[in-house]
Amino acid sequence: MDKQAFPHTARRPQSAGRQSPAQSPQKTDDTRDMAVRIRVRNIDFYYGNSRALEKIDMDIYKNRVTAMIGPSGCGKSTFIRLFNRMNDLIPHTRLDGLIELDNRDIYSSGADVVDIRRRVGMVFQKPNPFPKSIFENVAYGLEVNGIRNKKLKEARVVDSLKKAALWEEIKDRIHESALRLSGGQQQRLCIARCLAVDPEVILFDEPCASLDPISTRKIEELLLELKESYTIVIVTHNMQQAARVSDYTAFLYMGKLIEFGETQKLFTVPRNKMTEEYLTGKFG
Ligand SMILES: Nc1ncnc2c1ncn2[C@@H]1O[C@H](COP(=O)(O)OP(=O)(O)OP(=O)(O)O)[C@@H](O)[C@H]1O
Ligand SMILES: [Mg+2]
Numbered sequence: 001m002d003k004q005a006f007p008h009t010a011r012r013p014q015s016a017g018r019q020s021p022a023q024s025p026q027k028t029d030d031t032r033d034m035a036v037r038i039r040v041r042n043i044d045f046y047y048g049n050s051r052a053l054e055k056i057d058m059d060i061y062k063n064r065v066t067a068m069i070g071p072s073g074c075g076k077s078t079f080i081r082l083f084n085r086m087n088d089l090i091p092h093t094r095l096d097g098l099i100e101l102d103n104r105d106i107y108s109s110g111a112d113v114v115d116i117r118r119r120v121g122m123v124f125q126k127p128n129p130f131p132k133s134i135f136e137n138v139a140y141g142l143e144v145n146g147i148r149n150k151k152l153k154e155a156r157v158v159d160s161l162k163k164a165a166l167w168e169e170i171k172d173r174i175h176e177s178a179l180r181l182s183g184g185q186q187q188r189l190c191i192a193r194c195l196a197v198d199p200e201v202i203l204f205d206e207p208c209a210s211l212d213p214i215s216t217r218k219i220e221e222l223l224l225e226l227k228e229s230y231t232i233v234i235v236t237h238n239m240q241q242a243a244r245v246s247d248y249t250a251f252l253y254m255g256k257l258i259e260f261g262e263t264q265k266l267f268t269v270p271r272n273k274m275t276e277e278y279l280t281g282k283f284g
Contacts, residue, residue: 038231042096043082048093065224067242080233080235085113123203134189157174164222206236
């Protein structure tokens with residue numbers, strides 16, 4: 001890989017005066033005892049010379065749903081793509097600062113990117129099943145991760161489809177093309193594909209944006225079930241959805257984290273005037 005094209009894959013320079021990673025600026029009474037899954041400290045992120053994220057400190061808590069809200073272009077997708085090193089795939093980008101998964105720097109020179117992407121799965125706005133059967137879609141990640149035993153593979157596929165609340169609807173046609181499923185079913189298939197490799201964190205980038213209200217409700221119910229076992233981050237433009245499914249909410253604006261806190265408090269008594277204006281539709 002061309003090191004120059006991905007300068008942030010090497011250890012980033014830590015400029016003088018940067019905050020100690022041990023400090024946790026966001027701790028409040030609500031969050032003091034929470035177990036941290038992803039720790040973000042003092043990050044800046046650049047596309048070329050353009051800074052997309054600025055001085056962000058934030059914790060993502062284990063077995064909780066964290067929503068990312070903010071106007072289009074504020075940096076939500078950029079931010080969550082840093083959690084599994086998906087931005088590595090974009091040339092001329094640079095990250096300064098620290099991101100830890102379970103207390104380990106995911107951008108350290110020894111970090112295993114394949115394993116990080118297995119542990120931190122991602123579901124996108126538009127369902128993106130492979131043009132293969134339902135079974136093959138879910139089995140794919142298992143094969144990539146070296147699971148070849150047929151019985152084990154079948155058991156894991158069925159289990160993942162059950163966890164993604166899709167099994168009952170498709171159990172009689174598991175070898176049919178995934179492209180014949182409805183949009184909402186395809187999205188649950190993508191969730192099953194993600195679950196099959198046993199992740200710890202799942203990043204959802206506007207997962208319901210292309211779905212009807214019934215499919216949306218199914219995904220929301222699923223998120224609430226999944227948080228028992230996984231840590232979930234969801235980007236959404238739907239404020240009702242953020243309020244319904246998330247425990248914590250982060251409001252971003254022009255690359256900055258304006259406010260982060262318990263969803264219920266952030267929505268009812270926002271501390272920042274900009275948050276209040278965004279929530280009441282005054283801008284964005
Ligand atoms: N691949 C890229 N190359 C250059 N600039 C980019 C790239 N991707 C995003 N940006 C820029 O970074 C900023 C943040 O974009 P990002 O996609 O993270 O926003 P977002 O909050 O997810 O927006 P939306 O709600 O529309 O999805 C924008 O100014 C965008 O133009
Ligand atoms: Mg986005």
